[in-house]
Amino acid sequence: MTLVAEPCGLNCLGVGVQPEGTRLANLQIRNLPAGATVEGARKHPVQPWWTVDNPEGGKVRIASNGPLPATFTFLAIARSMDQETDFVFRLGTDSFGRDMFSAILYGVRICVFVGLVAAGAAMVIGTGLGLLSAWRGGITDAIIMRAVDFMLGLLALLVGLAILAILGNGVSKVVLAIVIVQWSYYARTARSFAMSELGKEYVEAARCLRLSPARIMLRHVLPNCMPQIIVLFTLNIASAISLESSLSFLGVGLPLTRPSLGMLIASGDEFIFSHKYWISIYPGIVLLVMIVAMNLLGDRLRDLNNPRLDR
Incomplete structure (x- = not known):
């Protein structure tokens, strides 16, 4: 749609849109020279703005009591009529008219990415520190375990808020915050199982063969701790998804250009009592299903790796 202006007679200028016949909801003309008005328009009570509702043929006429300047600049703002589209929004739209189904799929992708990357990085860092603590013992073990005790004593959401308040929002910042929160769980678990494995005969045999500590821990002890x-x-994937959604719900997680499930739930919070329930309910249901599915997967893996349940 293009706005065009052309003379329509003495002291008259016609303004319309191309292609001709385009239906407009209204056409507003601003910054006209002194003495010029718009026919059939209502004037703003303070500003020199004229608005014509539903102009016929998408055109208006600017008339003046005297000759119009040879050259002058004015501003024309056209708003087209609402038009139906062929799109069907199965889950409705949000407050900005965006498709909820597409936004939920995008939010699921972000949640899965953050959960896998954050939990994986925390597993690598925490497991490595736990194995180092079990092998070295002494002052090294004391320092690492006191750091683990300190981290376990902090509220995960509070730590995430503090980190993102310092670093700002973004996917990488959220991943870093989750890693800082979760590494201590892996360190405590890896140290506990590694300590029990270090007293077994195969470790003593590896030491008698003068194998390096790294080979003993990585090739022999770690595989027995991996289940x-x-x-x-x-x-922890479920915990990471839940923490990322909580941070995004509070507005400190991901930016507005990267909608996650928590942000979608927060955006519909103000509409929940105005019968627009789908903005918050549908992302909440998807988030609940994801977290429950990961917890059920963890419970099943625990049962499969528990020899006492074998029959």
């Missing part, structure tokens, strides 16, 4: 760590990994 429990994998179970913790699946459970």
Whole structure:
């Protein structure tokens, strides 16, 4: 749609849209020279603005009591009529008219990415520190375990809020906040199982063969600790998704250009009592299903790796 202006007689200027026949809801003309008015328009009570509702043929006429200047500049703002589209929004739209189904799919992708990356990075860092603590013992073990005790004593959401308040929002910042929160769980679990494995005969045999500490821990001890760590990994994916959604719900997680499920729930909070329930309810249901599914997966893996349940 293009706005065009052309003379329509003495002291008259016609303003319309191309292509001709375009239906407009209204056409507003601003910054006209002194003495010029718009025919059939209502004037703003203060500003020199004229508005014509539903102009016939999408055109208006600017008339003046005297000759119009040879050259002058004015501003024309056209608003077209609402038009139906062929799109069908199965889950409705949000407050900005965006498709909720597409936004939920995009939010699921972000949640899964953040959960996998954050839980995976926390697993690598925490497991490595736990194995180091179990092998070295002494002052190293004391320092790492006191750091674990300190982190476990903090509220995860509070730590995430503090980190994002310092670093700002973004996917990488959210992942870093979750890693800082979750590494201590892996460190405590890896140290516990590694301590029990270090007293077994195969470790003594590896030491007698003068194998390096790194090879003993990574090739012999770590594989026997992995079943429990994998179970913790699946459970922490659900925790990471929940923490990311909570941070986004509070407005400090992801930016507005990267809608996550928590942000979608927050955007519909003000409409929940005006019968526009789908803006918050549908993302909430998807988030609940994702968290429950990851918890059920963790419980199933725990059962599969528990020899006492074998029959």
